[in-house]
Amino acid sequence: MGTRLSRGFLRTSTVLTTVAGLAVAGGLWLPQAGAGTGLAGTPAPLAPAAGRAVRGGPVIVVLKAQHATLDLRTQRTAAAHADQRPIVSGIRASGGTDVTQLAAPSAVAAHVSAAEVARLRRDPAVAEIVPDLRIAMVPPGPAASTTASPAVSPPAAARRPGGRARSAQVSCPFNPAGPSRPLQEPEADSAIHASNGNPGAADEANSIATGKGVIVANDGMNELAGNPNFIRPDGSHVVIDAPNPNANHSNDEDYGDGSSIAAQGTVNYQYAKALPFSSVPAGCRFYIEGDAPGASLVDLTGIDTPILAMSKILAGIDSMVAKVHANVISESFGSGSLPSSFGQLLTQADNAAVQAGVTVVESSGDSGASGTVINAADDPLVIAAGAVDNFRLVAMNDGYSSYVSNQMAALSSGGTAPTGKVVNLVAPGWYGGEAACARNKGGCPPGYPTEAMRGTSEAAPLIAGAAADVIQAYQDTHNGATPTPEVVGDILTSTATNIGAAADQQGDGLLNVYAAVKAAQQMPETTDTQGPGDAPALIASPRQLDLTGTGGSVSDQSVSAYNASDTATTVAGRYQWLGTGQQIGSVVTEKVSAPPSGQPIPPQGATAAKTISFRVPAGLDVLNADMIWPDPANSSILQVQLFNPQGELTQESYDDPNGGHSYGHTDQVPNIQHVAVTNPVPGTWTARILWSGLDVDPSQGPEPPGSYRGPIHFKVYGQDYQSSPAFSPVLIPAHASVSVPLQIAMPRAPGDHPESVQLTAGNGAAASLPVARRTLIPASGGSFSTLITGSVGRDVGQISTYEVNLPAGRQDLNVRFRTQDASPDNGYTFVLVNPSGNVVATDSTPKTVHGKPVATADLYTSHPVPGAWQVDVVLGQTTSGKEFTQTVHGNLSDPR
Numbered sequence: 001m002g003t004r005l006s007r008g009f010l011r012t013s014t015v016l017t018t019v020a021g022l023a024v025a026g027g028l029w030l031p032q033a034g035a036g037t038g039l040a041g042t043p044a045p046l047a048p049a050a051g052r053a054v055r056g057g058p059v060i061v062v063l064k065a066q067h068a069t070l071d072l073r074t075q076r077t078a079a080a081h082a083d084q085r086p087i088v089s090g091i092r093a094s095g096g097t098d099v100t101q102l103a104a105p106s107a108v109a110a111h112v113s114a115a116e117v118a119r120l121r122r123d124p125a126v127a128e129i130v131p132d133l134r135i136a137m138v139p140p141g142p143a144a145s146t147t148a149s150p151a152v153s154p155p156a157a158a159r160r161p162g163g164r165a166r167s168a169q170v171s172c173p174f175n176p177a178g179p180s181r182p183l184q185e186p187e188a189d190s191a192i193h194a195s196n197g198n199p200g201a202a203d204e205a206n207s208i209a210t211g212k213g214v215i216v217a218n219d220g221m222n223e224l225a226g227n228p229n230f231i232r233p234d235g236s237h238v239v240i241d242a243p244n245p246n247a248n249h250s251n252d253e254d255y256g257d258g259s260s261i262a263a264q265g266t267v268n269y270q271y272a273k274a275l276p277f278s279s280v281p282a283g284c285r286f287y288i289e290g291d292a293p294g295a296s297l298v299d300l301t302g303i304d305t306p307i308l309a310m311s312k313i314l315a316g317i318d319s320m321v322a323k324v325h326a327n328v329i330s331e332s333f334g335s336g337s338l339p340s341s342f343g344q345l346l347t348q349a350d351n352a353a354v355q356a357g358v359t360v361v362e363s364s365g366d367s368g369a370s371g372t373v374i375n376a377a378d379d380p381l382v383i384a385a386g387a388v389d390n391f392r393l394v395a396m397n398d399g400y401s402s403y404v405s406n407q408m409a410a411l412s413s414g415g416t417a418p419t420g421k422v423v424n425l426v427a428p429g430w431y432g433g434e435a436a437c438a439r440n441k442g443g444c445p446p447g448y449p450t451e452a453m454r455g456t457s458e459a460a461p462l463i464a465g466a467a468a469d470v471i472q473a474y475q476d477t478h479n480g481a482t483p484t485p486e487v488v489g490d491i492l493t494s495t496a497t498n499i500g501a502a503a504d505q506q507g508d509g510l511l512n513v514y515a516a517v518k519a520a521q522q523m524p525e526t527t528d529t530q531g532p533g534d535a536p537a538l539i540a541s542p543r544q545l546d547l548t549g550t551g552g553s554v555s556d557q558s559v560s561a562y563n564a565s566d567t568a569t570t571v572a573g574r575y576q577w578l579g580t581g582q583q584i585g586s587v588v589t590e591k592v593s594a595p596p597s598g599q600p601i602p603p604q605g606a607t608a609a610k611t612i613s614f615r616v617p618a619g620l621d622v623l624n625a626d627m628i629w630p631d632p633a634n635s636s637i638l639q640v641q642l643f644n645p646q647g648e649l650t651q652e653s654y655d656d657p658n659g660g661h662s663y664g665h666t667d668q669v670p671n672i673q674h675v676a677v678t679n680p681v682p683g684t685w686t687a688r689i690l691w692s693g694l695d696v697d698p699s700q701g702p703e704p705p706g707s708y709r710g711p712i713h714f715k716v717y718g719q720d721y722q723s724s725p726a727f728s729p730v731l732i733p734a735h736a737s738v739s740v741p742l743q744i745a746m747p748r749a750p751g752d753h754p755e756s757v758q759l760t761a762g763n764g765a766a767a768s769l770p771v772a773r774r775t776l777i778p779a780s781g782g783s784f785s786t787l788i789t790g791s792v793g794r795d796v797g798q799i800s801t802y803e804v805n806l807p808a809g810r811q812d813l814n815v816r817f818r819t820q821d822a823s824p825d826n827g828y829t830f831v832l833v834n835p836s837g838n839v840v841a842t843d844s845t846p847k848t849v850h851g852k853p854v855a856t857a858d859l860y861t862s863h864p865v866p867g868a869w870q871v872d873v874v875l876g877q878t879t880s881g882k883e884f885t886q887t888v889h890g891n892l893s894d895p896r
Contacts, residue, residue, distance in 0.1 A: 046121040046122060047120070047121045047122075047123070047126040047127060047128050047129060048121075048128045048129070049117055049121055049128070049129040049130075050128065050129070050130045050131060050341055051130075051131055052131050053117060053129045053130055053131045054114065054117060054129075055114050055117075056112050056113045056114035056115075056116065056117050057111060057112070057131070058098070058109070058110075058111050058131065058132035058134070058309060058311075059109070059110065059111075059112060059117065059129050059130065059131060059132055060102075060107050060108070060109045060129070060130050060131075060132050060310065060311055060314075060341075060345065061087060061091075061107055061108045061109075061110070061120055061126055061129050062105055062106070062107045062126070062127045062128050062129070062130065062345070063080075063083055063084065063087070063105075063106045063107060063108075063125055063126060063127060064124075064125055064126070064127040065083050065106060065125070066104075066105060066106050066348070067079045067080055067083075067106060068351075068352070068355075071355070071356050072103060072104050072318070072321045072322055072352045072353065072355070072356040073321055073322055073325070073356045073357070076103050076104060076322075076352065077103040077318065077322050079106075080101070080102070080103040080104070080106035081101055081103070083106060083125065084101050084106065084108050086123075086125070087108050087120070087123070087125065087126070088101065088108055090116075090119070090120070090123075091108065091110045091112055091116060091120075094112065094113060094115070094116040094119070095113065095116075096110045096111060096112040096113075096116060097110065097111045098110055098111045100311050100312070100315055102311065102314050102315055102318060102349075103318045103322065103352075104314075104317070104318060104321075104348060104349050104351075104352030104353075105314070105345055105348040105349065105352075107311075107314070107345070109132050109309070109311030109314075109315075117129055130341035130345070131341065132309050132310050132311045133309070133310040133341070133342055134307045134308070134309055134310075135307065135308050135309070135310065135313070135333065170281050170282075170283050170284075171281070172271075172280070172281070172283070172284035173271075173280060173284070173395070173396045173401070174392055174395070174396070175284065178283075178284075179283040179284060179285065181197075182268050182285035182286050182287050183197065183284075183285070183286045183287075184196065184197035184265065184286070184287060184288075184289055185286045185287065185288045185289075185433040185434040185435075186259075186260070186288070186390070186428065186432045186433020186434060186435070186453060187390040187392040187393065187405065187428065187432060187433045188260070188291070188390055188427065188428035188432035188433055188453075188458070188462055189289060189290075189291055189433075191388075191390055191405055191406055191427075191428050191432075191510070192291065192427055192428070192462060192466065192510070192511045192512060192513050193205055193512050193513050193514035193515070194206055194291035194292075194465070194466070194469070194513040194514070195207075195289065195291070203514045204514065205291075205466075205469055205513035205514040205516070205517045206291070206292075206293065206469070206513075208469075208473055208514075208517045208518070208521075209294075209469040209470070209472040209473040209476070209517045209520075210292060210293050210294030210295070210469065210472065211261075211262070211292030211293070211294045211295030211465060211468030211469050211471070211472055212294030212295070212472050213294070213472060213475070214292070214294075214295045214296070214327045214328065214468040214471045214472055215240070215295070215296050215297075215298055215324065215325070215326045215327050215328070216261055216262070216292070216295050216296070216297055216298070216326065216327065216328045216329075216330060216464055216465065216467075216468050217297075217298045217299070217300045217316075217320040217324065217326040217328065217329045217330065218254070218257045218258065218261065218297060218298075218299075218300055218329075218330045218461060218464070219254060219257075219299065219300040219301055219308075219313075219316070219332075219333075220250045220251060220253070220254025220255075220257070220258075220299065220300075221239045221242070221250075221254065221258055221297045221298060221299040221300075222239065222241075222242040222243060222244070222247060222250075222299040222302055222304065223247050223248075223249050223250035223251075223254070223299075223304050223442075224239065224247065224248060224249075224250040224254060224255055224258055224436075224438070225237055225238075225239035225242035225244065225245045225246070225247050225248075226244070226245060226246035226247050226248040227248045227255070227436055227438060228266060228267050228436075229259065229263045229264055229265075229266065229267055229288055229436035230258060230262065230263065230264065230297070230436070231264065231266065232264055232266075233264070233266060238258075238262045238264065238293075238295075238296060238297050239258075239296075239297045239298070239299070240296045240297070240298055241298055241299075241324070242299070243302075248438045248441070249438060249441045249442065250438070250441070250442055251441075251442030251443050251444075252437055252442055252443040252444045252451050253332065253443070253457065254442075255435055255436055255437045255438070255442075255444065255451065256435040256437075256451065256453040256457070256458055256461075257330060257332060257457065257458075257460075257461040258290075258297055258436070258461075259288055259290060259435035259436045259453070260290055260291065260432075260435070260453065260458055260461035260462045260465060261290045261291065261292050261295060261297060261330070261461045261462075261464060261465040261468070262290040262292055262293050262294075262295050262296075262297055262465065263288040263289050263290040263293065263435070263436055264289065264290075264293055265287045265288060265289035265293070266287070267287060267288070267436075268285045268286070268287050269285060269286050269287065269288070269434070269448070269449075269450050270282065270283075270284070270285060270448075271284045271285070271286060271396060272284065273447065273448045274286075274434055274448050274450045274452075274698075274699060275393075275396060275397045275603075275698050275699065276447060276448075276699055276701075277397070277603045277698065277699075277701045277702065278396055278397045278398070278399065278603050278698070279399050279603075280396055280397075286434060288433075288434055288435060288436050288450070290465055291462055291465040291466060291469065291513060292464075292465035292466070292468040292469050294468075294472070295465065295468040298320065298324055298326060299316075300313070300316040300317070300320060300329065300331075301313060301315070301316035302316065302319075303316075310341075310342055310345070313333070313346070313349075314345060314346070314349050317329065317349040317350070317352075317353055318349070320353070320358070321352070321353045321356050321358055322356075326358060327358065327359065327467075327468065327471055327482065328358065328359045328360075328361065328464050328467045328468055328471070329350075329353060329358055329359070329360045329361070329464075330361050330460055330461045330463075330464035331346075331350075331360065331361065331362045331363070331376075331460065332362075332363045332455075332456075332457030332460050332461070333363075336374060336375065336795055336796055337365070337367075337371065337372055337373060337374055337375070337378070337417060337418060337795075337796055337799050338418060338799070338831060338833075338839075338872060338874070339375075339418075339833060339837050339838070339839065340375060342375065343374075343375025343376055343378075344375075344837070346375060346376040347375065347376040347379045350362070350376050350379055350381065350382050351379065351381050354381040354382065354485045355381075357482065357484060357485065358485060359383070359464075359467045359471075359485040359488045359489065360381070360382040360383065360485070361382065361383045361385055361460050361461075361463045361464040361467065362374075362376055362377040362379070362382045362383070362384055362385065362460060363377065363384075363385050363455070363456035363457040363459065363460040364377045364384045364385055364386045364387075364412065364413040364414070364423050364456050364459075365377065365413030365456060365794075365795065366387075366411040366412070366413060366455050366456055366457075366656075366792070366794050366795075367411070367413045367791075367792060367794040367795045367796055367797075368410065368411060368412075368413065368414075368654075368674070368790065368791060368792040368794070368797075368798070369408070369410075369412065369413075369414040369415060369505055369674070369676075369789075370414070370415045370788075370789050370790065370791075370798035370799075370800075371414075371415030371416060371417070371752075371798055371799040371800055371801065372413040372414070372415060372795070372796050372797075372798065372799060373413050373414065373415065373416075373417040373421065373422070373423060374413060374795070377413075377417075377421075377423075378417035378418065378419040378421045379419070379421070380419075380421055380546065381485070383424045383425060383463060383467075383489050383492065383493075384421065384422075384423045384424045384425075384507070385423070385424070385425060385426070385427060385429075385456055385459040385460040385462075385463045386408070386409075386412040386413065386414060386423040386425070386426040386427075386429070386456060386459060386505065386506065386507060387408075387409040387411065387412040387426060387427065387428065387429025387430055387455065387456045387458070387459040388405070388406045388407060388408055388409055388412070388426050388427065388428055388429065388430070388459075388499065388510060389405055389406065389407050389408075389409050389428070389430045389431070389651065389652075390405045390406070390428040390430065390431060390432040390433060391403040391404070391405050391431065391649050391652075392405070392433070393431045393432075393433055393434065393452055393698070394431050394604075394649065394652070394698075395649055397603050397604070397698040398602070398603050398604035398649075399602075399603065399604075400648075400649045402646065402647065402648040402649070403648050403649040403650070404644065404648050404649070404650040405428075406428075406499055406510055407499070407501075407650065407651055407676070407677055407678060408426070408499070408501045408505050408506065408676055408678070409429050409430035409654070410430070410651070410652070410653045410654040410673075410674065410675050410792065411429075411430060411454075411455065411456075411654040411656075411792055411794070412426065412429060412430075412456055412459075412505070413456065414502075414504050414505040415504050415505075415752070415798075415799070416504055416752040416754060416772050416774065416801065417801075418799065418801040418833075418870060418872060419546075420546040420547075420548060420772050420774055421544070421546055421772065422503065422504040422507055422544060422546075422754060422770050422772050423504070423505065423506070423507040424489070424492075424493055424507045424508060424543060424544065425459075425463055425492060425493055425496055425507050425508055425509070425510075425511050426459065426496075426499070426501075426505075426506050426507065426509065426510050426511065427458075427459035427460075427462040427463050427466075427510070427511040428458065428459065428462065429453075429454060429455055429456050429457075429458045429459035430454050430455075430654070431452055431453070431454050431698075432453050432454065432458050432459075432462075433452075433453060434450045434451065434452060434453070435450065435451050435452075435453045436449065436450060436451075437449050437450055437451040445697050445699040445700065447699055448699060451697055451699075452697050452698055452699070454695070462511065463492065463511055466492060466511055466513045466516060467488050467492065469513055469516070469517050470483070470488050470491050470492060470513075470516050470517055470520045471483060471488060471520075472517075473516075473517035473518075473520040473521050474487075474488075474491075474520040474521070474523060476521075476528075477520070477521045477522075477526045477527060477528040478523070478525060478526060478527055479527045481525075483520070483523070486541070487523065489543055490539050490540065490541045490542075490543055491516050491519050491520050491523070491539060492511065492516050493507065493508035493509075493540075493543040493544075493767075494508065494519070494537065494538060494539045494540045494543070494767045495512050495515035495516045495518075495519050495537055495539075495767075496508045496509030496510055496511055496512055496515075496767075496768070497509045497510040497511075497512050497515075498510075498758070498766065498768040499678055500621065500622070500678035500679050501622075501676070501678050502578050502622075502754060503576075503577075503754045503755055503756040503768070503770040503771065503772075504752075504754035504770065504772065505676075506768075507544065507770050508543060508544070508767070508768050508769065508770060509768050515535070515537060518535035518537065519535065519537040519539060519564050522535065522537065522564040522565070522735070523539070523562075523564065524562075524735065534565050534566040534567065535564070535565065536564075536565045536569070536761060536763040536764045536765035537563075537564035537565065537765050538561050538562070538563065538564070538571065538759055538761055538765045538766065538767045539561070539562040539564055539767075540559055540560070540561055540562075540759060540767045540769050541559070541560045541562075542559070543769070544769060544770040544771065544772065545557055545559075545742075545744065545769070545770070545771045545772065546772045547744055547746070547771065547772065547773050547774065548774040548775075548776060548803060548868075549746040549773075549774075549775065549776065550746060550775070550776055550778075551746055551747060551748035551749065551750065551775045551776070551778075552746065552748050553745075553746045554743050554744065554745050554746070555743070555744040555746065556741070556742075556743055557741075557742040557743075557744055558739045558740060558741050558742060559739070559740050559742060559757070559769060560737050560738070560739050560740075561730075561732060561737065561738055561740055561759060561767075562732075562735075562736070562737040563732040563733065563734060563735065563736055563737075563738075563761070563765075564735065564765075565734060565735075565763055565765065566734050566735070567734050567763065568731055568732065568733045568734055569731075569732060569761040569762045569763040569765065570729050570730065570731050570732075570761065570762045571729065571730055571731075571732055571738075571740070571759055571760065571761045571762075572727075572729040572759075572760055573725070573726035573727050573740065573742075573757050573758065573759050573760075574723045574724065574725055574726050574757070574758045574760075575723060575724050575725075575726045575755055575756070575757060575758075575771075576721050576722070576723045576755060576756050576757075576758050577721065577722055577723075577753070577754070577755035577756070578621075578622065578719045578720075578721060578722075579719055579720050579721065579722045580719070581624060581717040581718065581719050582717055582718055582719070583715065583716070583717045584614065584615070584616065584617070584623075584716045584717055584718055585614050585615070585716065587713055587714065587715045588612050588614075588713070588714045588715075589711050589712070589713050589714075590609040590610045590612065590689065590711065590712055590714070591609060591610075591709075591710075591711055591712075592608050592609050592629065592636075592638070592689075592708055592709055592710060592711065592712055593608065593609065593709065594606065594608070594691070594705040594709075595607065595705065601691075601701075601702045601704065601705075602702065603698070603701070603702055604641070604690060604692060604702065605639065605690035605691045605692025605693075605702045605703060606690065606691045606692075606702070606704075606705050607688070607689070607690060607691075608638055608689045608690055608691045608705065608712075609689035609712050610689070611686055611687065611688050611689070612686065612687040612689070612714050613684055613685070613686050613687075614684070614685055614687070614716050615683065615684050615685070616680050616681070616682050616683060616684075616685055616716075616718070617682060617718070618682035619682075619720075620680055620682070620718045620719075620720065621678065621679065621718075621719060621720045621721045622676055622677070622678050622680075622718065622719040622720075623676065623677040623678075623680040623685075623716065623718055624674070624675070624676050624716065624717050624718070624719065625640065625642060625651070625674070625675050625676075625677075625687060625714070625715070625716045626672065626673065626674050626714070626715050626716075626717075626790070626884050627640050627653070627672070627673040627687075627689070627712055627713070627714050627715075628671055628672045628673075628712070628713050628879075628881045628882070628883070628884055629671050629708065629710060629711065629712040629713070629881045630671060630710060630711075630880060630881040630882050631671050631708045631710065631881060632825070633668075633707075633708075634668035634669055634670070634671060634825050634878045635668060635669065635706065635707065635708070636669070636671075636691075636706035636707060636708035637655050637657055637669055637691065637692065637693045637694050637703060637706055638655070638673065638689060638690070638691065638692075638693060638706075638708075638712065639652060639653050639654075639655065639673065639689075639690045639691075639692040639693030640652065640653045640673050640675065640687050640688065640689055640690075640714070641653075641687070641688045641690060642675060642677065642685060642686070642687055643685065643686045643687075643688070644680065644681045644683070644685055645681055645682075645683030645684050645685060646681065650677055650680075651675040651676070651677050652675065652693075653673035653674065653675050653693060654673075654693060654695065654792050655669050655670070655673065655693040655694070655695075655792060655793055656669065656695065656792050656793035656794040656877075657669045657694060657793065668793070668825070668877070668878050669793045669878065670790065670791040670792065670793045670797065670877065670878045670879040670881075671825075671878070671879055671880060671881025672790040672791065672879045672881060672884075673693070673790075674789065674790050687714060689712060689714075691703060691704070691705040691706060713884075715884055723758075726742060726757050726758075727740055727741060727742060732761075742757065744771060744773065746773055746775050747773065747775055748775065749775060749784070750775050750776060750777040750778075750782070750784040750802055751774070751775060751784060751786060751800065751801075751802055752772065752773065752774050752800070752801065753773045753774075753775065754770065754771065754772055754773065755770075755771050755773065756768050756769055756770050756771060757769040757771060774801070774803060776803050776804055776805055777802050777803065777804040777871070777892050778804075778892075779804060779805055779806055779807060781891075781892045781893050782891070782892060783889065783890065783891045783892075784802060784889075784890050784891075784892070785887050785888065785889050785890065786800035786802075786873050786887070786888050786890070787885055787886075787887055788800075788873075788875050788885060788886040788887070788888060789884075789885050790879060790885075791875055791876075791877055791878065791879055793877045793878065794877070795877070796874060796875070796877070797874070797875030797876050797877050797878075797879070798874075798875040799872055799873070799874050799875075800872070800873045800888075801870060801871070801872050801873075802870070802871040802872075802873075802890070803868055803869065803870050803871070804868075804869050804871070804892060805867065805868050805869075806864050806865075806866055806867065806869055807866055808866040809866075810863070810864050810866075811862065811863065812860065812861065812862045812863070812864070813832075813859075813860065813861050813862075813864040813869065813892075814858065814859070814860045814892070814893045815830070815832065815858070815859040815860075815871055815890055815891070815892050815893075816856065816857070816858050816890070816891050816893070817830050817843075817845070817856065817857045817858070817859075817873070817888060817889065817890050817891075818855060818856050818888070818889045818890075819845045819846070819855040819856075819857075819886070819888050820855070820883070820886040820887055820888065821855070821880055821882060821883060821886055822845065822846040822853035822854065822855035823846070823853075823880035823882065824846060824853070825876075825878045825879070825880050826846070826876070826878070826879055826880040826882075826886075827844060827845065827846065827875075827876035827878075828844060828845045828857070828873065828874060828875055828876065828888065829842060829843075829844045829874040829876070830842065830843045830844065830845075830857045830859055830871070830872070830873060830874070831859075831870075831871070831872040831874060832859040832860075832861060832869065832870075832871055833869065833870040833871075833872065834861075834864070834865060834867075834869060835865060835866075835867030835868050835869060836865075840861050841859045841860055841861050842859070843857035843858055843859055844857060845857050859871065871890070871892075873888050873890070
């Protein structure tokens with residue numbers, strides 16, 4: 001579930017600290033020079049102190065000795081604490097307080113003076129000192145009262161596509177049984193084949209496994225332990241080890257996470273009260289059930305406070321692994337997409353957890369499709385969760401009679417991360433359904449004890465719950481043995497459903513829990529003598545390939561493919577990538593207006609401009625729709641909803657009016673919207689332009705129209721997949737593996753070029769393996785360019801990453817940039833990162849020189865060390881709305 005923009009607290013895809021110019025606390029930093037005394041009078045370098053850490057206060061002291069080869073469940077804690085004794089003694093002797101010892105990473109958190117920081121920097125055991133960032137975990141106040149919302153009048157069906165008239169008899173939307181049988185929420189359960197409210201259904205994973213006996217850690221669980229949705233029918237608690245088992249005052253993010261995993265479905269609710277501005281009649285009911293209702297939940301940090309220190313999160317991971325022995329950790333927080341203290345330390349903690357046998361799932365972020373995957377979802381060892389749309393709740397609220405789900409959500413972070421990784425899996429994350437909440441507590445809606453879930457931090461706990469189901473199914477058929485995190489991840493990704501989105505958006509595809517638990521039963525060394533059935537499945541490992549190479553070169557790789565079925569099958573493979581976009585029709589321009597004063601606002605928002613129609617040709621693989629508007633104030637929230645030729649709601653855009661706190665402007669919105677539809681139905685489509693898009697719970701009602709009254713420009717374009725053979729067909733025996741050779745061609749243009757390997761078997765099994773290809777800038781220098789496609793205004797706008805491998809002996813390194821748009825609301829930051837992962841230079845555009853905007857920037861460093869250098873182009877959170885796309889040109893001068 002994503003951050004509620006109107007309430008401004010920081011969770012999923014949240015940059016955890018303000019970063020101005022990329023050189024302050026908690027974000028990117030430049031190592032600070034200093035002098036100490038080494039052997040024979042040689043000045044010894046001081047350990048770097050990032051940003052405000054040099055002034056003292058809450059800091060984390062990271063040690064050089066990390067003991068990464070030791071298991072966190074057994075030896076690592078003792079070894080780390082032994083190393084830390086002198087550090088801890090010195091901190092306490094100097095008056096330091098709030099000391100917390102961390103095992104992975106090995107570090108000591110404390111509140112210390114500036115003098116103590118200076119002393120610690122001279123300690124040869126200290127690697128670095130970083131600020132102990134404070135993370136806002138709950139909103140600052142309750143949600144807005146529903147009574148304060150504008151007057152709402154659900155319009156007649158004839159006034160909008162997909163609408164329908166209501167009969168005199170009570171009819172419950174999307175529920176043929178009407179009031180006699182409640183619907184199961186969230187819709188996500190059905191979309192991922194966990195359960196659909198029909199226990200006897202043939203493709204229902206929870207008829208096989210419910211996560212029973214598996215422990216899932218997620219933050220904030222102690223404070224919701226007493227919510228009736230987390231009490232089992234026998235009276236036992238889903239949340240274990242809670243200090244107060246009757247507590248029911250957590251925040252809305254954590255209620256959503258817990259509901260996605262293990263809500264029990266024991267309470268019936270009214271849609272008319274959960275969606276008070278809709279036309280859903282009274283009597284239409286629902287219940288809430290997670291995708292792993294048999295799992296037990298534990299609190300990741302166990303701390304009930306609105307502000308949580310970074311060190312407490314790291315300590316929580318330590319405890320979950322070494323003491324609680326959790327099987328799965330679900331995380332929905334991060335630190336932007338570029339190197340940061342939080343991201344680096346969280347990655348170390350997650351890696352230690354995975355190496356100790358814990359499956360870690362991390363939300364990818366809510367910043368849109370273009371290179372915005374957050375730390376630590378960019379860690380190859382964790383499962384990075386992207387999001388798709390589920391539109392049943394939207395259709396109910398807006399009064400639409402039909403819809404299409406499981407398209408990529410407009411907010412879902414994607415693209416290739418600076419680390420070279422792409423998203424692993426997608427699950428519902430845009431209004432996936434209702435979750436349990438506590439009325440008017442921690443951001444929960446004031447009028448009713450439920451909430452609408454959304455964001456990749458809904459997708460992450462759904463995938464964590466699926467991991468629990470897989471672990472149980474594996475244990476039940478493997479004599480109690482627990483699968484490794486690698487096996488769990490390979491099962492989940494290999495059984496995912498290819499939804500036709502780009503490899504760097506969907507990863508391996510849409511989570512399919514039923515296929516995953518069936519495959520888990522059929523993995524090697526099964527003890528099920530009855531046989532779990534012949535369910536076709538191909539389990540590919542690794543779950544993605546992240547490659548860097550010279551343009552025009554070929555990389556020899558291999559993938560292991562396991563045939564989980566009872567019979568041999570032949571497997572073929574093809575490379576697949578999206579071709580260049582081709583515009584469909586002409587750009588359409590319409591005038592933005594507002595409804596007459598006093599006119600009631602429909603639940604979906606007031607109409608902002610004339611509805612646009614366009615034709616989609618047959619056979620198109622991906623339809624893209626973009627809308628821009630040149631609002632100088634960057635203050636108006638507009639939204640586009642797409643309806644297919646059958647009048648079904650198929651996509652809607654997303655905008656974040658609060659912005660983030662890293663690059664570019666804050667508390668403004670970008671003047672651009674982008675949505676994509678895979679396998680679009682051919683025919684005449686319609687686009688509705690609404691005063692909407694604000695990310696608030698539907699129970700709070702629609703937003704009033706904004707002040708912008710200029711033009712909007714709307715463009716559609718299509719893309720088709722290109723493909724080529726990947727390998728000759730191979731025969732894989734039943735329950736056996738074959739290593740399949742691959743030759744990955746690196747495109748000549750520097751930058752990222754994602755593709756996938758599509759594996760198909762004669763028995764119907766299939767798997768989609770993402771391949772992230774990054775072509776290097778030649779070491780001898782050369783030009784390159786990046787296409788900027790937009791922003792949703794959340795955390796970061798877009799990041800494009802380039803790399804160059806420098807040999808030893810170079811005198812300098814200089815990269816010059818030229819941007820296309822020099823508008824002040826179209827800012828860029830350019831970042832140069834050395835092979836050690838430290839930022840050594842930054843610059844930005846536009847600048848003002850002699851009263852005129854200048855759109856050039858330079859990154860320079862002298863005597864660069866040999867190795868892989870990284871260059872990042874970072875779009876701010878707003879755009880000018882003057883162009884649909886922008887090209888940023890770069891040139892690396894010959895660094896000899």
